[in-house]
Amino acid sequence: FEAIGVFIIAIACINFMNLATARSANRAKEVGIRKTVGALRGRLIAQFFSESILYALFSLLVAILVIWLVLPAFNQLSGKTIGAGSLLSLPFILGMALLVLLVGLGAGVYPALYLTSFQPVEVLKGKIRAGFKSGGVRSTLVVLQFTISIALIISTMVVFQQLKLLQNKNLGFAKENVLVIDNVNKLGTAREAFKNTLAQHKGIIGVSYSQSVPPLINNSSVYRPLGEKAEDILFWVNRVDQDHIPTMKMKMVEGRNFSKDIASDSNAVILNEAAMKLIGWDNIEDKEIGEYEDGGGIGKRMKVVGVVKDFNFESLKQKVKPFLLFYRPESSMISIRLDGNDIQNTVRFIGQQWKTLSNNAPFDYVFVDQEFDALFRAEQRMGSVFTVFTFLAIAIACLGLLGLATFTAEQRAKEIGIRKVMGSSVAQVVVMLSGGFTRLVAVSFILAAPLAYFGMGHWLQTFAYRVEVTPLTVMSGGGAALVLSWLTISYQSYKAARANPAKSLRSE
DSSP states (O other): OHHHHHHHHHHHHHHHHHHHHHTHHHHHHHHHHHHHTTOOHHHHHHHHHHHHHHHHHHHHHHHHHHHHHHHHHHHHHHTOOOOGGGGGSHHHHHHHHHHHHHHHHHHHHHHHHHHTTOOHHHHHTTOOOTTTTTHHHHHHHHHHHHHHHHHHHHHHHHHHHHHHHHHHOOOSSOOTTEEEESOGGGGGGGHHHHHHHHHTSTTEEEEEEESOOTTSOOOEEEEEEOSTTOOOEEEEEEEEOTTHHHHTTOOEEEEOOOOTTOGGGGGEEEEEHHHHHHHTOSOOTTOEEEEEOTTSOEEEEEEEEEEEOOOOOSOTTSOOOOEEEEEOTTOSEEEEEEOSSSHHHHHHHHHHHHHHHTTSOOOOEEEHHHHHHHHTHHHHHHHHHHHHHHHHHHHHHHHHHHHHHHHHHHHTHHHHHHHHHTTOOHHHHHHHHHHHHHHHHHHHHHHHHHHHHHHHHHHHTTOSSOOOOOHHHHHHHHHHHHHHHHHHHHHHHHHHHHSOHHHHHTTO
């Protein structure tokens, strides 16, 4: 974000350079006369630097006012709690003073050096063609502006595609409408009564006890799959009752679920597909897993009774890890699946039953889908901030382009008049004026595409499940920038093309 902030300031500085040099004819005679009466180039350079620093200073004052107005919205967007008083802190003031100086010098360096390079004799004889010498530099700066802008557009598109993937990813279970209460030990001997009462409510379709639920699972331990190639493996584990798998809408791919009617299930275990793959088993027939003991021995042996389909119990930045489910109906967390109809009243009913059976213990609960959303909240904020940054970058770049298009139309007014007298149509003139800028944006796209492709490819590597940066996404970003730039300059080009040629040719 700091880097993008610097890029946006750079785009604004480029606008200042471009427009200052494009309007060089307006200052050329001033420079020529000043030099004629004895002004030194160093004094003139200092004058131009002072002007650009003053522009930056006035901009800072406006910016601080804008920040003060939008700070609440910014805090909500970024998840921060920055107070307005921080705008008056000494570090902030010193930092802004340094920023004004750097921006003023950076934006003013080329205009100062370029405008003071005019020879008085040539200027006063009218030999300086406004902005002619700096045309190549201006084109380079426009390309740099739109390279940054197009890269940001492509990056923003990729970020939102990735966020959409994360939000719509099949987790291997249904995360919606699952309410979780952690402190069920407060129920004491009323655990089963609480569960049975909830299960009879029409708005509740599943209730289960477990040690934990995704994405709050953080328990792991070493176990040894028994067989010819027995070795100790670190598994993630959860202890659940017989209703946990159906309540969470997990899927069995082999074997069976736990049963309260089978006494031996107290020594049973269910694996996920990732665990089966890691161990190297093709099936669960006669398979056992042993508890690891200090010294390398094997403790209790547990029979594998089923395999559950892989489910994500962590952030989607990690792949599914090998997982074991053990049968422990006395676990301390309860999961309640609601049917999604009239959730507010159903939660109120759960709260009333909780208060009654837990002796008025606090009714603290979370929803599983909200906990999962919190895992990639940083990415969601990143997408929002990226959108704002991209809008600012494109808006500032288009403002600069509009200024240059206006200047170009003024400089070529006589040429446009002659072309129209010779029979050129309005469309032909518009294409002529827009063509140069369109080519610059096209060059910018050629430069921005690989930058965005490799940059976002590197960012996507932090996710176990990720989208691909496709050519369509890259082309869409470039196309969007091209359309925006063309819309920016087309009005000014159309206005110039529609002008009466008699006005521009009257002085000839």
